[in-house]
Amino acid sequence: MPCLALAVLLAGCGRKSTVQSIDLWIVDWNVDTRDLLNNTILPDFEKKHGVKVRVQYLDWGHLDEKLTISFAGGVQPDVFQVGAEYVGSMAYRGQAMMLDEFMKDWPQHKDFIPAAWDTVCTGGHVYGVPYLSAPRVLVYRKDLMQSAGLPVPPRTWDEWVTSGLKLRKLNARGNVVRTGINLSSGANWSTFITFLWQNGGELLTPDERRAAFNSQEGVEALTFLCDLYNKHKVCPREGIPSAAANVPLFAGGQTAQEIINQFAIKNVIKYAKEFTVDDVGVAPAPYSKRPVVTVWTDWLAISSGTKKKELAWELVKHLTRPDNLIKYNETQYFLPPLRSARNSDYVRNTPFMTEYFDLMDKYGMSLPPIPEWFEIRAGLRNAVDQAVYGAKTPKQSLDDYAKQVDELIAQRERTL
Amino acid sequence: MNGHRMTGLERREARAAYGFLAPALFLFVVFVAIPVVAAVLLSFTRYDIFHRPVWIGFDNYRNLMRDEVFHQSLVNTAFYAACTIIPGMTLSLALALILNAKLRGITFYRAAYYLPVVTSLVAVAMIWMWMLQPTSGLINQGLANFWEPFVRWLGGALNTVSFGLIGDTLMKYQAPQPSWLGTPTGIISVGRYPLSLTLQAIVMVALWAGLGWNMVIFLAGLQGIPTHLYESAMLDGAGPWQRFLNITWPLLKPTTFFIFVTAVIGASQVFGTVYVMTNGGPNNTTTTIVHQIFQNAFAFLKMGYASAMAFVLFLIVFAVSMFNWIFLRGESDYGL
Numbered sequence: 001m002p003c004l005a006l007a008v009l010l011a012g013c014g015r016k017s018t019v020q021s022i023d024l025w026i027v028d029w030n031v032d033t034r035d036l037l038n039n040t041i042l043p044d045f046e047k048k049h050g051v052k053v054r055v056q057y058l059d060w061g062h063l064d065e066k067l068t069i070s071f072a073g074g075v076q077p078d079v080f081q082v083g084a085e086y087v088g089s090m091a092y093r094g095q096a097m098m099l100d101e102f103m104k105d106w107p108q109h110k111d112f113i114p115a116a117w118d119t120v121c122t123g124g125h126v127y128g129v130p131y132l133s134a135p136r137v138l139v140y141r142k143d144l145m146q147s148a149g150l151p152v153p154p155r156t157w158d159e160w161v162t163s164g165l166k167l168r169k170l171n172a173r174g175n176v177v178r179t180g181i182n183l184s185s186g187a188n189w190s191t192f193i194t195f196l197w198q199n200g201g202e203l204l205t206p207d208e209r210r211a212a213f214n215s216q217e218g219v220e221a222l223t224f225l226c227d228l229y230n231k232h233k234v235c236p237r238e239g240i241p242s243a244a245a246n247v248p249l250f251a252g253g254q255t256a257q258e259i260i261n262q263f264a265i266k267n268v269i270k271y272a273k274e275f276t277v278d279d280v281g282v283a284p285a286p287y288s289k290r291p292v293v294t295v296w297t298d299w300l301a302i303s304s305g306t307k308k309k310e311l312a313w314e315l316v317k318h319l320t321r322p323d324n325l326i327k328y329n330e331t332q333y334f335l336p337p338l339r340s341a342r343n344s345d346y347v348r349n350t351p352f353m354t355e356y357f358d359l360m361d362k363y364g365m366s367l368p369p370i371p372e373w374f375e376i377r378a379g380l381r382n383a384v385d386q387a388v389y390g391a392k393t394p395k396q397s398l399d400d401y402a403k404q405v406d407e408l409i410a411q412r413e414r415t416l
Numbered sequence: 417m418n419g420h421r422m423t424g425l426e427r428r429e430a431r432a433a434y435g436f437l438a439p440a441l442f443l444f445v446v447f448v449a450i451p452v453v454a455a456v457l458l459s460f461t462r463y464d465i466f467h468r469p470v471w472i473g474f475d476n477y478r479n480l481m482r483d484e485v486f487h488q489s490l491v492n493t494a495f496y497a498a499c500t501i502i503p504g505m506t507l508s509l510a511l512a513l514i515l516n517a518k519l520r521g522i523t524f525y526r527a528a529y530y531l532p533v534v535t536s537l538v539a540v541a542m543i544w545m546w547m548l549q550p551t552s553g554l555i556n557q558g559l560a561n562f563w564e565p566f567v568r569w570l571g572g573a574l575n576t577v578s579f580g581l582i583g584d585t586l587m588k589y590q591a592p593q594p595s596w597l598g599t600p601t602g603i604i605s606v607g608r609y610p611l612s613l614t615l616q617a618i619v620m621v622a623l624w625a626g627l628g629w630n631m632v633i634f635l636a637g638l639q640g641i642p643t644h645l646y647e648s649a650m651l652d653g654a655g656p657w658q659r660f661l662n663i664t665w666p667l668l669k670p671t672t673f674f675i676f677v678t679a680v681i682g683a684s685q686v687f688g689t690v691y692v693m694t695n696g697g698p699n700n701t702t703t704t705i706v707h708q709i710f711q712n713a714f715a716f717l718k719m720g721y722a723s724a725m726a727f728v729l730f731l732i733v734f735a736v737s738m739f740n741w742i743f744l745r746g747e748s749d750y751g752l
Contacts, residue, residue: 065714072465093466093717185598186698238595241550375716382485385699389600391608411462411475 021052022311023077025066028132028298029057032331041328045318051311071095071305078306079315081131084296084366085373087122092371092412096127096301102313108320108338115295115364116337122369128299129320132334135295135360136194138286139250139264140257141167143279153283154257157224160286164234167256180234182255188225188388189381194259194294195221197365198287203376204368209409211402213380214395220288222387222394229388237388247271259285261296265352266333282355284363295364297337335360372408379404459723469720476724486725488700489708491609496704497683499619500626505675507623508630513664515631516638526635530628537625541692544621548596556593600699612701618689625689626682630675637671638664677740684733705729 026037034057042053056077058066063082070076071093082090090096103109103126109117112130120128138153144167145152154160164180171177183191193203201217204210212218229237235255242252249255251267253274258264268277284291300319302312318324322338329336330346335357342361347353367373383401387394422430459476461469480486515526532540547554599613641664649659687706690696696703696711703711705725713722 068465068714068717093464095466238550238598372716375718378711378715379485382700385600389699391610391699 020050020308020311021054022079022308022315024053024055024315025058025063025077025080026055027058027060027063027081027083028332028334030332033328036327036331041319041324045315048318049311049314053315067095071303074305076303076305078308078312079300079302079319081298081300082128083298084119085377086301087120087127087299088368088370088373090301091122091125091127091369094304097304097306097309097312099126099128099302099313106317108317108322111322111338111340113295113337113339113361113364115293115360115366116297118366119295119297119369120299128301129316130297130299130337131320131325132329132332133295133297133337133360134261134263134334135293135356135364136190136259136261136285137293137356137359138257138283139260140281140283141275141279142281143275144256153281154286155283156286157288161228161232161234163257164228165232168234176236176240178253179236179240179249179255180257181228182239182249182258183225183228183235184258184260185229185235185237185239187381188384189377190294191259192222192225192380192384193367194285194292195224197292197294198285198290199224200289204370204405208368208370209413211405214398214402217289218398219395222384222398224288225384226387226394230390244271262333262335262353262356269351277351280352282352282359284359291363292365293359293363295360295366297366370409371412372405375408376405455723455726458720459727461720463719464717465719466717472720476721477728479721480724480728485700485703486705486708488609489703489705491606491611492615492702493684493686493704495606495611495615496619496622496686497680499616500622500683501676501679504623504626505630505672505679508627508675509634509668509672511627511631512634512638513660516635526632529631532625533628533632537688538692540625541621541689544624545597545693548617550593550595550598553596555596560593597694598698600697600701602701610701612698614694614698615702618693618702621689621693622686626679630679633671633675634668637668641667673740673744676744677737680736680740681733684729684736705732 024042026033029037037055042055045051046053060083067076067080067082076095082096087096091098109126109129113133115135116130116133120126120130140153142152145154145163148163148166150163150166151159154163160181166180167178168176168180169178196203196213196218199217199221201215201221202212205212228234240249240254242249243254244252248264248267248271250258250260250264251271253272265277265280265282268275268280284293300316302309302316306312319328322336322340325338326336326341326344326346329341333350335341335353336344336347337360339361341347342354342357347357370376379401383397386392387397391397392400458469460471460473462472462475463469511529515522515529548556550556594613596617597614600610602610602612602616604611645663645667646659649663654662685706686704687710690702690704690707691710694702696707706729709722709725709729712718712725
């Protein structure tokens with residue numbers, strides 16, 4: 001009898017082990033996304049390959065910790081989603097697998113929008129596949145600009161200041177109730193990067209070994225940002241709070257213009273009361289030398305430690321197959337980063353999605369893919385805020401921080 | 417060593433004692449002693465979990481010397497400690513003295529003041545974040561609601577005594593609506609590091625949240641003081657202040673010393689409130705030493721650098737504790 005029980009047990013174990021599984025971690029999702037993946041996209045894959053996809057739906061707040069712990073413990077997922085700023089650290093730490101070998105048999109990679117594709121490449125190698133994009137463009141109130149006799153849209157920094165001042169609205173006590181331009185005071189570093197690129201500057205030197213943001217172009221860009229707050233006062237430094245809970249400033253009519261992604265349009269459709277989406281326009285943010293659209297693209301990586309490399313690649317290909325990619329993006333109002341997706345029903349029939357798409361394709365730029373990016377970003381936030389709040393001059397602040405960035409990169413190079 | 421040879425019984429007892437101690441000792445060595453030694457060693461390396469540690473000598477410590485954010489965290493932690501320890505202890509003692517009285521319903525008040533201590537830190541932080549919200553928060557709403565009647569009353573009063581200009585100006589001055597958790601500036605600075613309004617708001621929350629804990633310990637200390645001492649003092653004609661100064665305060669000295677030492681250590685390690693309410697911002701004006709350790713270790717994966725910070729924190733806490741031990745500890749029990 002015990003022998004029989006053992007045989008049944010072993011047979012059961014044997015049967016269980018024949019069903020191969022693959023682990024997938026998804027971070028950008030909502031209920032519709034989960035239903036789409038669980039009921040359509042993943043079952044298709046499971047049926048085709050005879051495997052089980054074990055999917056975990058995570059949130060951004062815990063992703064870093066979970067990834068770090070799982071990699072350190074050797075229990076990482078086979079395929080996982082990460083954000084626009086990860087490729088440098090993922091490649092340097094050997095977490096994301098280099099995918100160069102798969103590219104020659106996968107012509108679809110040429111269909112990705114360049115700024116989105118840049119997000120997954122570093123050192124001339126490919127480490128992932130773009131999965132969704134969110135470009136940041138100028139969203140403005142056409143109606144307010146027209147009635148104020150302003151150029152629609154503003155094209156240059158000077159025109160922007162003029163319209164920002166004219167469209168700013170104060171109450172009887174002198175408090176700002178509508179900002180001329182909303183500058184997202186919590187993310188001044190991001191606005192600075194846009195201005196820097198618009199002004200012809202770069203964050204790092206072409207070999208990515210030294211800081212370049214303290215160039216003349218960088219100092220001008222930061223001075224412009226400081227002036228918007230402190231000299232022209234188009235927006236209070238601390239920003240203004242939303243008048244209604246969960247209603248963003250633009251949709252709530254509390255700002256006339258903002259550099260923001262496509263969710264601004266979704267929110268106008270959902271929340272705006274005093275105006276409609278017909279009163280809104282989108283354009284590249286006003287610039288001094290070149291128009292720039294910063295593109296934030298989240299992507300899929302294959303874990304370097306996976307023992308199912310081929311299957312993992314098949315899963316990535318399946319998830320990013322044009323029809324699946326478009327459906328996935330549609331559930332969350334993101335832009336599918338494939339050029340061929342421009343003619344999809346989703347992009348064509350969603351207000352302003354085509355405009356966002358074209359601006360991303362034409363003027364898109366992505367963040368530098370270096371291992372120290374997260375630390376550089378934290379320090380840059382501090383350096384930019386020091387200038388905005390007058391603790392240092394823009395030049396002093398950028399010069400001081402550039403030295404630290406140089407040292408940070410040099411430290412890594414000394415280790416190699 | 418002293419020439420004493422253990423008997424068989426003593427040896428058996430010693431073996432039994434070590435046997436009983438072994439589990440705790442094993443856990444202590446594995447989970448405390450080894451990690452502490454490893455952390456000290458790591459502080460001399462560059463280590464990101466994914467690559468082998470690289471020995472870099474004192475580089476991490478040299479970098480700490482010129483790390484402005486770390487310096488800001490030292491200033492912020494010192495300010496936090498200065499504003500929470502002595503004022504917090506004073507308030508707790510005052511509260512404990514009040515709640516030591518034999519009044520009806522005193523148990524309810526004791527429980528009420530202790531409630532923040534047993535409430536989740538995250539819940540406390542979230543509630544305060546709502547209260548400190550600039551437009552709809554309870555505090556700014558309260559300021560706005562009380563401000564206008566107050567200035568109208570004061571302005572009117574000044575008008576009646578022929579200070580019309582001041583009165584009129586005052587009435588035009590609107591209620592302050594500070595962005596409590598979004599202001600990186602403050603009236604006072606230490607060198608180039610401002611002690612921001614946001615840091616002051618966090619201190620306010622910490623004072624409120626920590627009041628009950630110290631109060632309960634003071635209360636226990638107060639209840640350990642024999643009542644006959646007070647009775648004798650009263651017979652001798654001592655007033656309340658004299659009784660406090662000559663009986664309560666000296667006999668509370670061990671309790672005060674304990675609270676002070678633990679408060680210093682707690683303030684040096686402040687993290688939870690900061691992490692939940694501001695994550696060190698705006699502009700690093702609320703970052704603290706432990707927040708920097710967390711940031712460097714788990715956001716930037718600079719384990720070596722974070723270990724160096726942790727070791728510096730250990731040295732600070734050790735030095736302050738030794739100072740307290742040597743200079744503040746004293747005989748204080750009147751031989752009771």
